[in-house]
């Protein structure tokens with residue numbers, strides 16, 4: 241787990257350490273990583289230095305690389321007189337070391353690496369045409385790119401591309417990690433992320449959020465003397481006509497992730513009597529499922545019929561832990577009286593797992609508005625409904641009603657296929673049924689879901705054609721490996 245910092249916090253940390261010449265440290269660290277990537281000192285480097293301190297970092301790195309005998313071309317896009325003091329000093333030191341500056345990328349250069357120091361955390365608005373063209377030009381060079389602090393053009397807060405953004409092969413982030421590296425378009429631009437704290441000890445400083453990049457708290461190993469009643473019972477309610485699979489997938493995932501019993505209540509008027517591929521599932525009359533279950537999932541394939549609405553009205557006042565997904569969220573958006581019932585539930589007893597479209601429906605805004613600031617959206621929903629929110633997608637956001645938030649780093653685009661969300665519900669519900677507290681179950685469930693897909697990728701399965709059923713099987717293997725320390 242790594243702390244994530246917002247802009248105000250990073251600015252405050254910078255202010256507290258103004259006298260420590262952090263730019264020299266940042267530039268030296270960048271040159272060190274660049275040297276490793278270059279291997280031979282004969283290899284040449286193209287350095288892009290922008291109008292602010294990010295450009296200053298780049299100029300310091302250029303000086304060190306030149307001193308190590310690398311041929312270095314520097315493209316500088318700012319103006320000496322407008323540079324902040326440290327960057328101006330770096331500019332002067334570069335010239336004093338015999339370095340030269342170009343206004344554009346030379347047409348016939350040959351480089352083995354690009355260092356991107358155009359913009360860091362100071363990018364404050366969408367890039368204009370000149371910078372967009374420069375960035376596109378770099379992206380088409382087809383060279384490895386080391387981005388300083390954050391790939392230029394990427395918003396450090398939201399992971400949005402502000403006009404155009406550098407596609408880095410490596411990002412060396414300074415002081416602390418930024419949320420924009422890990423959600424929305426961040427992961428497509430950052431490459432391999434490295435962190436250099438520049439020698440600062442900022443452990444005592446407030447953090448904005450947390451990156452989940454390893455398994456969070458795990459359940460305890462099972463007692464030898466346990467029985468199916470010891471591991472809870474998950475009830476899944478959904479599966480209206482033509483959407484039966486969604487509820488089955490959630491139910492199967494709950495079973496594979498260790499729920500003692502799984503009851504599946506299908507709203508379809510012609511419900512299955514048996515899941516032949518998973519005969520352990522107990523398919524029951526939907527009305528009987530809530531009373532049989534210690535944890536409920538409601539939503540996968542639920543539809544928006546009056547029966548679906550009535551079920552939601554019935555279950556929301558029940559005290560058991562609950563996962564609301566898919567159509568349950570759409571019904572919630574349409575029915576204020578359901579929202580009231582949701583808000584009356586005990587704190588920490590509900591998780592909502594919207595994808596961006598469902599979040600937009602809940603907030604009566606557009607998908608683009610949700611994605612423009614995923615963290616703010618998730619926090620808004622968590623506060624409004626007093627529930628844990630999982631805003632799914634690349635870099636899922638987990639937001640808590642008390643204002644804390646997390647970004648999940650696991651997962652891959654193989655998961656962009658129907659059924660994955662249903663599997664996630666089942667995984668979280670199974671962990672809840674096995675007595676994990678809500679917050680832990682959600683964090684572990686979301687990380688495990690993505691890590692299971694990553695493990696499949698590691699074995700050559702996907703991303704093309706990865707299925708939710710495979711992810712559930714893989715999650716079972718992974719959870720057992722983590723809890724029982726197996727390879």
Ligand SMILES: NC(=O)C1=CN([C@@H]2O[C@H](COP(=O)(O)OP(=O)(O)OC[C@H]3O[C@@H](n4cnc5c(N)ncnc54)[C@H](OP(=O)(O)O)[C@@H]3O)[C@@H](O)[C@H]2O)[C@@H](O)CC1
Pocket residue numbers: 254255258262263264266290291292293294295297324358359360361362363364365366367368371388389390414
């Ligand atoms: N300070 C420290 O202690 C340390 C800082 N460090 C490094 O500094 C970086 C932050 O530096 P920074 O604050 O100078 O911002 P930076 O990212 O270089 O950009 C600002 C410049 O860009 C401009 N600009 C913005 N948007 C634009 C646009 N769309 N289109 C065009 N121009 C635009 C903006 O101009 P203005 O908005 O004023 O017009 C200004 O000139 C940080 O990421 C890290 O790398 C490290 O050395 C560690 C210690």
Ligand SMILES: Nc1ncnc2c1ncn2[C@@H]1O[C@H](COP(=O)(O)OP(=O)(O)O)[C@@H](O)[C@H]1O
Pocket residue numbers: 566594595632633634635636650651652653654655656657658659660661662664689690
């Ligand atoms: N590109 C991606 N990177 C990481 N995770 C992804 C990606 N695309 C989808 N996922 C994950 O897969 C799941 C998809 O859920 P959802 O959109 O509800 O699909 P459905 O319910 O149709 O299966 C979510 O957990 C989401 O975070």
Ligand SMILES: [K+]
Pocket residue numbers: 294356357358359360387388389390391392
């Ligand atoms: K940069």
